[in-house]
Amino acid sequence: xxxxxxxxxxxxxxxxxxxxxxxxxxxxxxxxxxxxxxxxxxxxxxxxxxxxxxxxxxxxxxxxxxxxxxxxxxxxxxxxxxxxxxxxxxxxxxxxxxxxxxxxxxxxxxxxxxxxxxxxxxxxxxxxxxxxxxxxxxxxxxxxxxxxxxxxxxxxxxxxxxxxxxxxxxxxxxxxxxxxxxxxxxxxxxxxxxxxxxxxxxxxxxxxxxxxxxxxxxxxxxxxxxxxxxxxxxxxxxxxxxxxxxxxxxxxxxxxxxxxxxxxxxxxxxxxxxxxxxxxxx
Amino acid sequence: xxxxxxxxxxxxxxxxxxxxxxxxxxxxxxxxxxxxxxxxxxxxxxxxxxxxxxxxxxxxxxxxxxxxxxxxxxxxxxxxxxxxxxxxxxxxxxxxxxxxxxxxxxxxxxxxxxxxxxxxxxxxxxxxxxxxxxxxxxxxxxxxxxxxxxxxxxxxxxxxxxxxxxxxxxxxxxxxxxxxxxxxxxxxxxxxxxxxxxxxxxxxxxxxxxxxxxxxxxxxxxxx
Numbered sequence: 001x002x003x004x005x006x007x008x009x010x011x012x013x014x015x016x017x018x019x020x021x022x023x024x025x026x027x028x029x030x031x032x033x034x035x036x037x038x039x040x041x042x043x044x045x046x047x048x049x050x051x052x053x054x055x056x057x058x059x060x061x062x063x064x065x066x067x068x069x070x071x072x073x074x075x076x077x078x079x080x081x082x083x084x085x086x087x088x089x090x091x092x093x094x095x096x097x098x099x100x101x102x103x104x105x106x107x108x109x110x111x112x113x114x115x116x117x118x119x120x121x122x123x124x125x126x127x128x129x130x131x132x133x134x135x136x137x138x139x140x141x142x143x144x145x146x147x148x149x150x151x152x153x154x155x156x157x158x159x160x161x162x163x164x165x166x167x168x169x170x171x172x173x174x175x176x177x178x179x180x181x182x183x184x185x186x187x188x189x190x191x192x193x194x195x196x197x198x199x200x201x202x203x204x205x206x207x208x209x210x211x212x213x214x215x216x217x218x219x220x221x222x223x224x225x226x227x228x229x230x231x232x233x234x235x236x237x238x239x240x241x242x243x244x245x246x247x248x249x250x251x252x253x254x255x256x257x258x259x260x261x262x263x264x265x266x267x268x269x270x271x272x273x274x275x276x277x278x279x280x281x282x
Numbered sequence: 283x284x285x286x287x288x289x290x291x292x293x294x295x296x297x298x299x300x301x302x303x304x305x306x307x308x309x310x311x312x313x314x315x316x317x318x319x320x321x322x323x324x325x326x327x328x329x330x331x332x333x334x335x336x337x338x339x340x341x342x343x344x345x346x347x348x349x350x351x352x353x354x355x356x357x358x359x360x361x362x363x364x365x366x367x368x369x370x371x372x373x374x375x376x377x378x379x380x381x382x383x384x385x386x387x388x389x390x391x392x393x394x395x396x397x398x399x400x401x402x403x404x405x406x407x408x409x410x411x412x413x414x415x416x417x418x419x420x421x422x423x424x425x426x427x428x429x430x431x432x433x434x435x436x437x438x439x440x441x442x443x444x445x446x447x448x449x450x451x452x453x454x455x456x457x458x459x460x461x462x463x464x465x466x467x468x469x470x471x472x473x474x475x476x477x478x479x480x481x482x483x484x485x486x487x488x489x490x491x492x493x494x495x496x497x498x499x500x501x502x503x504x505x506x
Contacts, residue, residue, distance in 0.1 A: 007411065009325065017326050024328040042360040111488035112481045113446035115453070115460055120481065123463060124474035197342070204344035208453035215350055222354065231355040239343055239351075246342035 039232070049230035052221055053237070065217035066241065072131060072203040072213065076138030077196055083139055084146025089176070091151050102147075109144040114202055117141060122209040130211035134203065142199045149191045153184030186260055193253035197246050204242070214238050285466070285475045292465050297483055299458035303379060303448045308441055310384035315391025322396050333392065340389035345447055348386050352378035353454040372457065379451040387444045394440055398433030399425070431502045438495040442488055449484075459483055 009017060039045055052058050090102030109117070114137055121133035157180060165179040185192070207215035218238045222231035286293060321333035340348070353375055356362070362374070402425050410420040452460025459480050466476040 013325075020324070020326045021328050024326055024332065028328065028332060038359050038361060042358060044359070107489060107492065108485065111446075111485045111492070113449040113460070113484055115449040116477060116481050116484065119460070119463055120474065120477045123467070124477045201342075201344035204346035205450070205453075207346055207350075208450070215344075215346060218350065219354070229358065231358050235347070235351050235355040239347055242344055242347060243339060243342045247338075250342070 042232075043228070044232045046228065048228045049233050052224070052227045052230060052234070058221065061220075062217060065212060065214045068131075068211065069200075069203050069206075069213040072134050072138065072206055072211070073200045075131075075135045076142065076199050076203065079135065079139035080143040080146055080195075080199060081192075083143025084150055087143065087147035088150035088154070091147060092154060092176075094172070106144045106147050109140045110148070112141075114138070114141045115205055115208065118205055118209060130206060130209045133209060134206040134211050137205070138199055138202055142195060142202070145195055145198075146192065149188050149195060150181075150184060153188035153191075154180050156187065157183055189260065190253045190257045193249060193256070197249045197253075200246060200249065201242070214241060285471055286479050289462075289466060289469070289471065289476070292462050293459075293479065293483075296457060296459045296462045296480075299456075300445075300448050300460075300483075303376075303383065303451060303456070303458055304445045307380055307383035307387060307448075308444060310380070311387035311391050311444065314384060314388035316395055318388055318392035319395035319399070322392060323399060337389045337392055340386060341393075343386075345382070345386050345450055346453070348382045349379065349450055349454050352382045371455070375451075375455045379448075379454065379456045383444060383447060383451075387440065387447070390440045390443070391437070394433055394436045397436070398429040401432040402428045434502075435495050435499040438491060438498075442491050442495075445487065445491075446484065449480075 043049065087102050087106050090098050091106065093099045093102070117140060118133050118137035121127050121136050122130060127133050127136065154176075161179055161183065162175060165175040170178065203213060204215050206213045207219070210216065215238065218231075218234045221227070222234045223229060318333050318336060321329045322337070324330055324333075356378065357374075406424055406428065407420060410424045415424070448458060449460035451458055452464070455461075457465075462480055463473045463476045467473050
């Protein structure tokens with residue numbers, strides 16, 4: 001690993017590093033030890049608190065909850081991508097009548113917290129099923145962020161691409177559809193997928209309006225006395241499910257990025273605009 | 283307008299609490315995030331592994347789940363008792379919200395700081411060492427000024443996200459802007475209008491921050 005800050009360590013620095021390593025390990029072991037001690041002390045390891053995992057009915061409910069989460073994610077992702085593509089095109093339009101309203105819409109939905117959006121749809125206008133409110137909220141919020149991602153991607157392409165396309169006699173929409181968008185989408189693929197990870201995590205907000213997804217399942221099981229109110233075990237299980245789903249998506253993003261790097265059709269940008277936008281999308 | 287003016291006793295403290303929650307967890311996450319970033323670039327493998335593990339786990343967990351853990355599951359561990367935070371449930375939930383927001387945002391701050399340090403070309407540090415600058419001089423006058431330029435715009439995005447994320451606290455019994463609509467409903471007011479005012483509040487706070495961030499980004503990207 002090349003680091004900016006440090007020189008290659010000499011003998012004394014190496015000794016010091018070894019000392020840090022020992023201290024670091026001790027701190028880590030102490031922290032893990034404390035967690036295990038607390039878990040044991042408060043009875044989190046008791047069989048009763050984990051026994052819910054054995055019931056077939058509960059397993060089925062867990063799968064149902066997972067499917068509900070995935071349903072919100074799938075619908076939200078498709079609609080958000082559509083919304084993003086449309087409004088990115090709108091923001092890049094040459095006509096002020098289209099450009100300005102698109103920018104206002106994108107800025108507006110990026111500024112309002114997703115929770116408030118979802119509450120507006122659920123309590124404010126009463127859309128009925130919580131699923132509608134969740135999907136609509138996810139679409140508007142993540143769609144707006146994706147619109148910015150697409151826009152940054154198109155703007156980051158070398159100007160020559162556009163100029164060459166015009167020079168061959170392509171029309172505006174052709175330039176966009178055949179030259180700019182395909183390249184922009186490839187360049188921004190990592191950022192797009194990172195935003196989908198955000199979207200997947202945001203489905204958990206459905207919990208706040210009683211959409212029966214994973215967290216709602218966690219609360220249901222966690223409050224049951226017959227299993228000794230296993231809130232901690234159930235939180236661990238649900239967290240593991242979320243983390244593995246998100247890691248799978250992230251892994252897909254890195255895989256695609258690596259593959260596209262080998263691909264000669266992709267324009268290599270000097271500075272990847274994806275980094276800025278990814279940092280922005282929390 | 284009436285809904286806002288008639289219920290100023292709800293909106294005032296609600297908005298104030300939002301800002302307070304934001305400011306405290308912003309400072310907390312900046313400090314913790316910087317420490318994590320230091321761990322992640324440290325020359326010792328164990329420290330790097332700790333930083334990486336933290337960031338990977340937290341970044342892939344929904345914030346709502348982090349809130350869920352601190353508000354509901356954490357008390358079951360028996361580390362805190364009912365009267366650790368002044369005894370009232372509201373105080374407990376407020377502290378839980380602070381912890382959830384700080385620990386979650388710190389992972390993102392860490393990534394921003396690390397990316398910022400990495401944008402400074404290695405040659406800059408090498409050149410300053412060759413000139414005989416001490417470690418402090420190198421950091422203070424060569425590396426950090428350049429890193430800051432790269433860090434500030436994405437850091438502002440992270441902070442804007444934190445500001446918006448404070449609303450999740452409303453779902454866990456913390457009284458702030460996001461919780462106003464539920465209280466309005468009890469008074470029989472129109473929830474839609476109540477929520478739209480909350481949305482306006484966030485738009486008013488967030489848009490200037492976004493504009494400032496854009497102008498900084500533009501000015502500093504030319505300087506590079």
